[in-house]
Amino acid sequence: MATERDWRARVPDGMWVKCENPRCAQLLYSKELDRNLRVCSHCDHHFRLSARQRIAITLDPDSFVETDTELMTVNPLNMEGYEAKLKRHRARTSEMEAAVVGTGAILGHPVTIGVTNPFFTVGSMGSVVGEKLARCVERARDQRCPCILISGSGAGARMEEGILSLMQMAKTAAAIGRLRQAGQLCVTILTNPTMAGVYASWASLGDIIIAEPRAMIGFAGQRVVKGTKSDLGADAQSSEFQHEHGMIDRIVPRLEMRGFLESLIRMTYAAPLRKGASVEV
Amino acid sequence: MATERDWRARVPDGMWVKCENPRCAQLLYSKELDRNLRVCSHCDHHFRLSARQRIAITLDPDSFVETDTELMTVNPLNMEGYEAKLKRHRARTSEMEAAVVGTGAILGHPVTIGVTNPFFTVGSMGSVVGEKLARCVERARDQRCPCILISGSGAGARMEEGILSLMQMAKTAAAIGRLRQAGQLCVTILTNPTMAGVYASWASLGDIIIAEPRAMIGFAGQRVVKGTKSDLGADAQSSEFQHEHGMIDRIVPRLEMRGFLESLIRMTYAAPLRKGASVEV
């Protein structure tokens, strides 16, 4: 199974792995780290997860069915080096693109799910990522079920696709607008990092917005901010800051995330005036 | 004509009147002050106007038809002194209550209009005021025309009617909600003073909110603020402060108000996808 293969692929060869958090740097037993959903048991640092790892810890086992795999990225601006970059990321991640989308279930309740992969071009949103996410949202509307979108995107829009990547913001936002009109829940989960064009479109449009602790979340990329001589502090781009300022409903540690989602999905399906019956997936 | 009578009644007997603004105190020729819509030509101080004076300077001449005059205030809490107070204000203003409502026209376009009178219990909102305003809003909905509400209310809710006066906030707010759904414009004009329960209900719910310059506008009555040891500055309760903080669309001097409303009403009727044709009043 693809999920399993990928999950293994991301575990280092050795039995021990050093905590990514430089202030911790603890040596962790890799199997235990996996059992802990890749959260450091010493410092609570949340390691980045690939899209498939996310799906594995989010959905009911074996419920995920991937969709929209036929969409292939092209080089619409003939940007030099873009194809080579894609090739590199494909080889490194065994993925074709930065988004994995599909259908699945939580507690047996149908959901659609779309996840951006921070290991693939730092999860940047080009045409294919935008299209996959929009289809994921539309599928929830068609099947009258909740939609779960999980962001891990440090770059926001994908520069190599220029203005076309900017349009993906409008596309995904409009799709969520239609989902709202249809009365179906959209939950967005923001993981480290969630920035710029992704945060300024679908990631900010969940009915409920959840973040993992200490994720970098914000509008301005730090490089851009530097170029424009901003006085933006690093803290302003964190889950905690965004929560404090009313932008994020809850900060939920990874180990509690599945339980939290279970509550939300259960309650969504138990709404007595819920629009439309759910359709079997 | 009632309007004319009242207008005259408010002009002092003498030919000269002293500007209300203590920092000005200029002697003004009363006929000229009237011609200037009771705005001091020396310091631009806007004298308070009665409800009928407002209507006279707002609507097309002779277009106003008063409605809902059959509603009579009672003393639902048996509050001591309330009846005497009403009697006093009735004698002083020749009005039965603090709100005057009806239908009329601007540039020939039908509108409904509701005005609170700062000379009658400082324009406070009891059951009859709330009911009259709600009917004024409903009439705009029924007749598919814009609704103009003009506030002059220093007290907000009318304490003597206790909890019943609080309910008028919900009543008027709900009526404006229905007007919005029907796609008809609601303009509120805030004049000196607009406070508390009036500002926290219909006065804040115009699609477009206009204020006269230097009107006292705010939530907390100064006496209440004092009692609760607030650090609220006087400036926070002004048209200018509320405008600067995004609460008010425009501050429009009285002499420009009619022209401003003409533009708004003309454009409202010229909206190509306007809901419903207007009905002759």
Next chain:
Amino acid sequence: MKYSPSRWLPFEEGIRVIQEEMEDLLRRQSEQDVDLSAEITALQDRLEAEKRKIASELTPWRKVLVARHPNRPYTLDYIAHIFDDFVELHGDRRYGNDQSLVGGPAMLGDYSVMVIGHQKGRTTKERQERNFGSSNPEAYRKAQRLLEMAERLGMPVISLIDTPAAQCLFDAEARGISEAIAATQLLMGGLRVPIVVVVTGEGGSGGAIAIGVGDVVMMLEHAIYSVIPPEGFAAILYKNAAPEQVQQAAALLRLTAQDALELGVIDEIIPEPLGGAHHDGIGMAATLKQAIVRRLEPLLALPVDELVDQRYAKFRAMGKWEVRRG
């Protein structure tokens, strides 16, 4: 429910004395291994009688004190005891995360609802964090967000009111407390899901009615609902009002649940445990739950247009006036 050490209102002195005697008896019984059950039963009867006496003497002003009692159950206490699951949601998506009003989806038996409610703090620290239940504009804008979500998702709304008043300081003014209160009422007036409102403690003027527009509005027996705090009203009526004048103002305002029912502002009074909800929070929550369920279920069966029209008609009818003939 965990409360800070018991605090007693002046007129509860009789209860305090009996409860101390009771604690003494229970200690002696357990330490000295004697049977004091007869004495204990007698004392329980006295306690009951004392509570009954106090209940019969609850003047409007005393009700104000009961409604504000620091041991009175608060919204999160009711949520904990009424709902099977609750996910608190935060933030207005605009400016801040105001803690004076809480809300989120919750399970009420087999179905889910959206709960919103003012929240006072129990400890000193929490009181400050929650601003003593006085809400800033962000609190009402959070409520609006949750109300709109409830409408989209088809969840009925339970709104619990317990606030001295909305925040009225400079910052609240600068961020539009009036607009926030006004817009929340407008939204609730037309919301296309059932809304059950309960005034559980203090129904303090604009801050209360902001989340007070519902298909059914109930009050706990000793809750108050007022256009102005009695202290504020006394300040308007009298210069430097004396305590008796404040008490008199409380009576003049007709702010009790019984007054509100008589004036047509509420649909029902939910009885409190003898002496007030602060004597038995869990019992109070059970009674409240029953009332909410009993009132909510018929609303769920109504066609939504009818529901919204009824709610509108309900508030349109509020107020008292006479019609002058010809």
Next chain:
Amino acid sequence: MKYSPSRWLPFEEGIRVIQEEMEDLLRRQSEQDVDLSAEITALQDRLEAEKRKIASELTPWRKVLVARHPNRPYTLDYIAHIFDDFVELHGDRRYGNDQSLVGGPAMLGDYSVMVIGHQKGRTTKERQERNFGSSNPEAYRKAQRLLEMAERLGMPVISLIDTPAAQCLFDAEARGISEAIAATQLLMGGLRVPIVVVVTGEGGSGGAIAIGVGDVVMMLEHAIYSVIPPEGFAAILYKNAAPEQVQQAAALLRLTAQDALELGVIDEIIPEPLGGAHHDGIGMAATLKQAIVRRLEPLLALPVDELVDQRYAKFRAMGKWEVRRG
């Protein structure tokens, strides 16, 4: 339109020289009472030829400079010359009165529309007040309010884009610039009145697309529309990018109107006066008005469900990809 004294771009040196000669000739003609009309006509031909030459040599980077030209007409200039009446409305009803985006109802011939648009400042003071056209969250929330009003009142929307980028400083982050941009797009995506969008100057990334969702999207001939400013892109590509590298980045980004049309992002390019809109603001406004009216009128005839579905389909189709077979 009143502009501050002419400023010249480096590649406009030829125009500057000819225009100075022209002023000389005109002065001499009026002072010395001689007929220089032949010379003047010749010079006018030279000016025209020079403008044509410059227009033919407008590289992407030069277009960036033209799009940012301080004499380029801004939104309020277009409003003044396109609409017969305009009532500017202010404030987000939440927090502030951001002047970097203006809006309000206006008359377009016989019918009214709602106009929104970024607004840069002309004078130094105005530039600061309008934050150089970089919008804070309040600007987009004002836009949302006006969009919702337009929908209720049945006014079509004209949205004019001219912003370097949305504000990204600490305060903007604290008040939710991302949410504001996201929610505005969502709202425009489903708004039940026609929307015509024109990028008139700088279409700067998120700040631009925030008000860029319409039934028709057009660009002025030398406007730009980009996911990132060329300087920012160069900074990503190269360390301490040299000027030529910034120019190269501008070309790589495909940010011109011609690129946007080819990539399917816009529907039409509106021609500018020779050399750019800053040479003839009034002529530009006239052309723009024609284009808006021509595009708007068929939209007014569409049933609203169809209109909204078409707009959705339009943005859903944006982007380029291939479909892998079996």
